[in-house]
Amino acid sequence: MNTPSEDYHALLARHEAMRLRRRILAPSGSSAGEWSAEAPQAYDGTADQLLISDSLPLVDPLEELIAELYRNLFERHPYLRSLFPESMAFQQAHLAGIFRYLIGNLHRTEEMIGVFGQLGRDHRKLGVRPAHFEAFEAALIEAMRMRAGIRWTHALEQAWLRMLRLAVSAMVRGADEAIAEPPSWEATVTSHELRAPGLAVLRVRPHQPYAFEAGQYASLESPLLEQAWRPYYLARAPHPDGELEFHVRAQGADGVSDALVHGTREGGTVRLSAPRGALALPDHLPSADILLIASGTGWAPMKALLQRIDADRSRAQQVRLLLGPAGPEERAAEEMYDAAYLEAFRRGRPWLTVIAADATSARFAGPGLRALNGILPPQPGAAARQHAYLALAAETPSAGPVQAVAARLVAAGVPAEQIHHDATGMVAVTEMSASTTRTGLLSA
Template identity: 50%
Template sequence: MRLRRSLLSQGERRAPAAPRRTTAPYDGAADQREILRGLDLVSPFDELIAELYDELFQRWPYLRSLFPESMEFQRRHLAQIFRYLIDHLHDPDEVTATFKRLGRDHRKLGVRPAHYEAFEAALREALRRTAGARWTDAMEAAWLRMLRFAVAAMVEGAEAALGEPPAWQAEVTAHERLRRDVAVLRVRTGEPYAYRAGQYAAVQSPRVPQAWRYYSFANAPRPDGELEFHVRAAGDGGVSEALVARTRVGDTLRLGPASGTMTLDDDLAGDVLLVAGDTGWAPAKALLEELSSGRAGQHGVHLFLGARSFSDLYDAETPASLARRRPWLRVVPVIEDEPGPGCWESVADAVLRHADWSRRTAFVAGPPTLVRAMTAGLAAAGLPAGRVRHDPLPAARGVASLSAL
């Protein structure tokens, strides 16, 4: 995207130079304590974020073009990024790793270091307006140091990825509507695209400009380079609805770089537990494909497919067929008899009652409530945290799903 130069124009609209990481260690724990002292003044974050974007677009109106038409998703995920930062600020290494990945991913948006400086100026003003008379210079300084630390990691991650495309063009090669609200898409990129089974990528449809959503790959890498995604429509007008209902073979999508650590280790030892709910079946399918192609018979695999009802098992024949052809694979559907708010916790309870999983390596994918319940249950059952893999939960994945700062 070609960005106007007025951000760098003279006067009060001029943005400072791009942030750079300093050699001095960052005392995130001290800033965390200071921010928590005044957190009640600016939270919940709805008013703060509304003020921030009002200030940003008033002072630099052309930056509005970096954002999707609807800001609802954007505001919600900016609140998640604030919560994530504050919760993890005592662990600068964790924050650095997360935001370096985010900086690499943000290259696809046309975001430049100077835009972060505009964001900082807007945030400073929004904090002052929202917090009121009890706001202190020390609280403001802690917020800005937190932001600069995260941004420096993003700039570092972006610079480290200069050798790869910021985004990949992908042609839709197949589109199968399995249900009214679920579709399987296959795409092929024009340039080589590196990823691993169990990972995910941001996808953009030209029908929803500047809006990106994350979807897991439903296949392991193949010689023909084709990628598969499973998409459930989450409402009208969004990316998922566009991909399910308004995408056709021959359309062009854009993909961000692959992310995620829910992958198979080269030295994976012992048997495997896979738990998938809803379209969490997609990464589970990719992992099974990798296990089938290169590690057949090396590991016993239990796959639990959780669903609210039998009709929600949108691709039930595929795992059933795999189980018939793979003697090392056992597939167990877990259906909640009375779908409701506690459905996924009930599915997790059923899996945990089934057997002792403390010696397995577990991979969990699906709704956040299922992931939380399974990871907590497996930990209580004695499975070390290092042997439980799952996609980021909303607070962390929300960091990576912002369309722009």
């Protein structure tokens, strides 16, 4: 049962969302913070994109601009500091990545609206309210004015404001549309098993029903690092017992992954975001063959997808799994940390072919691409009937961008629309730092 305080804050949040939905994007010259939850109807971001790109030298480097932004924000609104993690390093790099993505894709207005609508839904877990965006906008404009000095112009400021309000309007609308969805889920750790030094398999049970699909990911927060969230693939298809499984590799940076691997024990708790991602299979499995390509802990979503496929064998498609290691040769022995499960699963399932890439040459951006020759059908036109799902471990120094694998598949005849991965769009914007390679696995 909600307390009177909880009911009041829920009503207040709803009121704010409805108020902003009725407002329209501020015309040129309007005061900060006047945006709408509705998308602009006739906005062409191409001109603003050129103007903003040309103005970047005035405020670069973006990381310093963002540091100044947060200084302004916290000086004027000290209470907002509690919405952020203790260390701001990842947050600042994360925001720099968002700005670069926004500027680089501003001409794709409809795509941007969808991307930032998802971002708004995801920000609900942080306790963000529409009024916070207004404070953020004011702090950003102040920071840009300070860095550019007399070279800053009204035209530049209006272009930045239009870009920001496009994104924020979509975020507010996305948050409003998700009003019936919990902002986060509490979960109890039911199992914590170290499979290798710095690599743990966790099972957790949410305290409330948690609906998701095999192949999706969720962001996790450890109580050891409040307000710091990192995404991890769900390594188990939905099961009646309600338990979720995650595969986490510590990064040695005292971040969320390290807290989950080294500081989490059975009986502890974590928080989960809503499930997201592009690897979920359609409701009705395609009759075409399926390619699953993974490295390192990118095996996690493939494990869930195999369970999902196994539960629906009404079709006779073949499944090929290409599995490569995530690290250099000296780590290869530990890489297939779930080998016993995979071997047991493979037995008695003739529809599944497992191809393990050579540990010393499984570089998916180089020689390892040749391993695809063993997983793609040689018959002319057969590749066009394949559906491919990719998850390459982000911690893999030799993996290369997942786009390299996607390009190899397209060259072999697999249609681009039948290649699925989480390497672009929302994942890149919301979950990856600017310096992280955009690859399939999301752990950080």
